Amino acid sequence: MMAAGLELVLPLGEAAETFQLEKAVCSHGLFMMAPNQWxxxxxxxxxxxxLLHSDTQSSVLVRISQHQCHPHSLHVRVYGTHSLSARHRQSLLAQVSRMLRLSESDERAVREFQNMCNIHGEEEHRAEDTSFSGRVFRSPTLFEDMVKCILLCNCQWSRTLSMARALCELQLELQSPSSPVSVAESGGSVTETRSAKSKSPKAEDEKLIPKTPTGKERKKNLKGSKVSSLLTKPGETIAELEANAHLSTASVQSKAENLSPIVLPINVEDVSCQNCKRCQATGESYKTCSALLLDQYSEGRESHAYDMVQNFPSPRELANLDESFLRERCNLGYRAKRILKLAQGIVEGRIQLAQLEEACNGASLSSYDKLSDQLKEIDGFGPFTRANVLMCMGFYHIIPTDSETIRHLRRVHARKSTLKTVERDAEHIYGKYAPFQFLAYWSELWNFYEKRFGKLSEMPCSDYTLITASNMKISTRGTDKRKKICD
Structure with a gap:
C-alpha cells in the first residue's frame, strides 16, 4: 500500500537511453549531504x-523513483498533499530536473563524454563499466550548491556532513513559533535568544552543536568585498528581486493550503535497511533513514498546526541571523560570515541567481571567464569554491584542485604533484577529454572511492563519515612483513 500523497510523472525524453537514477544521484558527495536521503x-x-513562487515558506517532502516497468520516466511522489497548482507542479519537476541534470544540454554533454571515452578506449570511464555515467548530482537550487561548495573547504568530510545537517536542523527551528531563533527573527534579539538557550539543560544545548571533529582551519582574510554590479539588474523592484531569487515573502509560520497529515506505507519491506547503524540504534532496523525522516515529518505535522519539513535554509531565512549565533549553532567557523554575506547579497538584490544561471546556458567557454570574475567578487569565493560552483552550473573543462587531487594524481598516476603544479599535471592527464576534463577526472576518482569503500550507492548513511583521507591510505605493513620474511 502506497503512502498518501500526489504522484507526478517526469518523462525522461531523450535522456531515457542513458539515464539511471542510481547512477545520476550517487555520483558526487553532494548526494550524502542533508537534506538528501538516498x-x-x-x-x-x-x-x-x-514550493517556489509561493506566498509561503512551505516545503513538501518528495520521493523520486524510477520504476523498472516504466524506465522512460521518473515518478515523484509528493507527500502530505492531494492537490497542487500547475505552477507548483512545474516548479517541483524543474527542481528534480536540475538535481539530476535532465536538460537537453546536460544530455548532450553526457553523450559526448561517453563517446569520447569510447574513442579513447578508457574502460574505467565507460558508463557500463563504472557507477559514474557522466551526470554529476547537484542541488535543486543554485544557492544550496553555493553554500555546500563553501562547506567543502578546509575541513574533514565528516564535518562537512555535520555542518549541512546542522543548517537543515536550524531551518526547521526557524519554522517553529516557540523556537528561540524564530522569536529573535520576529523581534527579539539574537543575543537574548542565546542567553535564554544558555539557561536550558545541558542535554538541550548539546543538540544544537554537531558532534563532529572540528578539524584544523587556516586563518582566512575575511575582509569584505563589494559585489559586482554585473550581478545586479538596475531598476528592479523588490518583488522582482524576490521572484528572481526564488524567495517567498510570508512568515515562516504560514501554512500552505491543501496539505494534510502524511500516511506512512503499511508495507515497509521495500524501504528496509538492516545494515544502517542509525536505524539499529533507534530500534527501527527494518526502516531506512529515509523512512525515519518520513516518521519525523508525520510526527511534526500531527503535533503542530503548521508545516514542518526540515529543508536546506533559503537566503531569506539566513539573511537576518546574527553571525556569531550562526557560527556557533552550526559549527561553521569562518564560513558563517561568508554564507551570511551571500544570503544577504541575494536578498538585497546585489547577487542575481537567475541571471547567473541564464548566463551559463550552453556552458560556453567564453561565459565561464565572465561568470568566474563575477563570483570572484563575492566574499569567500576563491578558485576552488568558484570551480566547484561552476562545475555545478555545467562547466566541466576546469578541475577544482585541492589536496585530494594531489593525492589522487600521486597514487593513480605516479605524479609528484604539488599545489603549484597540480593544475598543470591534471591538464596533461585529462586534457584529451576537453571540454570534459572534470568528468574524466571525477569518473576515475569515483571509481577509486568505490574500490576502496564498496559501491557508494549501497553504503548506509551511517558510514558516510568513513570517507576520509586517513581511510584512503593503503597500508604497506603487509608488504613490509613479506619482504622481511623473504629476506
Whole structure:
C-alpha cells in the first residue's frame, strides 16, 4: 500500500537511453549531504523541495523513483498533499530536473563524454563499466550548491556532513513559533535568544552543536568585498528581486493550503535497511533513514498546526541571523560570515541567481571567464569554491584542485604533484577529454572511492563519515612483513 500523497510523472525524453537514477544521484558527495536521503535498497531519493513562487515558506517532502516497468520516466511522489497548482507542479519537476541534470544540454554533454571515452578506449570511464555515467548530482537550487561548495573547504568530510545537517536542523527551528531563533527573527534579539538557550539543560544545548571533529582551519582574510554590479539588474523592484531569487515573502509560520497529515506505507519491506547503524540504534532496523525522516515529518505535522519539513535554509531565512549565533549553532567557523554575506547579497538584490544561471546556458567557454570574475567578487569565493560552483552550473573543462587531487594524481598516476603544479599535471592527464576534463577526472576518482569503500550507492548513511583521507591510505605493513620474511 502506497503512502498518501500526489504522484507526478517526469518523462525522461531523450535522456531515457542513458539515464539511471542510481547512477545520476550517487555520483558526487553532494548526494550524502542533508537534506538528501538516498535509500540504498529501494533505490529512491527522499528530500524536501520548496514550493517556489509561493506566498509561503512551505516545503513538501518528495520521493523520486524510477520504476523498472516504466524506465522512460521518473515518478515523484509528493507527500502530505492531494492537490497542487500547475505552477507548483512545474516548479517541483524543474527542481528534480536540475538535481539530476535532465536538460537537453546536460544530455548532450553526457553523450559526448561517453563517446569520447569510447574513442579513447578508457574502460574505467565507460558508463557500463563504472557507477559514474557522466551526470554529476547537484542541488535543486543554485544557492544550496553555493553554500555546500563553501562547506567543502578546509575541513574533514565528516564535518562537512555535520555542518549541512546542522543548517537543515536550524531551518526547521526557524519554522517553529516557540523556537528561540524564530522569536529573535520576529523581534527579539539574537543575543537574548542565546542567553535564554544558555539557561536550558545541558542535554538541550548539546543538540544544537554537531558532534563532529572540528578539524584544523587556516586563518582566512575575511575582509569584505563589494559585489559586482554585473550581478545586479538596475531598476528592479523588490518583488522582482524576490521572484528572481526564488524567495517567498510570508512568515515562516504560514501554512500552505491543501496539505494534510502524511500516511506512512503499511508495507515497509521495500524501504528496509538492516545494515544502517542509525536505524539499529533507534530500534527501527527494518526502516531506512529515509523512512525515519518520513516518521519525523508525520510526527511534526500531527503535533503542530503548521508545516514542518526540515529543508536546506533559503537566503531569506539566513539573511537576518546574527553571525556569531550562526557560527556557533552550526559549527561553521569562518564560513558563517561568508554564507551570511551571500544570503544577504541575494536578498538585497546585489547577487542575481537567475541571471547567473541564464548566463551559463550552453556552458560556453567564453561565459565561464565572465561568470568566474563575477563570483570572484563575492566574499569567500576563491578558485576552488568558484570551480566547484561552476562545475555545478555545467562547466566541466576546469578541475577544482585541492589536496585530494594531489593525492589522487600521486597514487593513480605516479605524479609528484604539488599545489603549484597540480593544475598543470591534471591538464596533461585529462586534457584529451576537453571540454570534459572534470568528468574524466571525477569518473576515475569515483571509481577509486568505490574500490576502496564498496559501491557508494549501497553504503548506509551511517558510514558516510568513513570517507576520509586517513581511510584512503593503503597500508604497506603487509608488504613490509613479506619482504622481511623473504629476506
Amino acid at each position: 535509500d540504498p535498497l529501494s533505490k529512491t531519493l527522499l528530500r524536501p523541495l520548496r
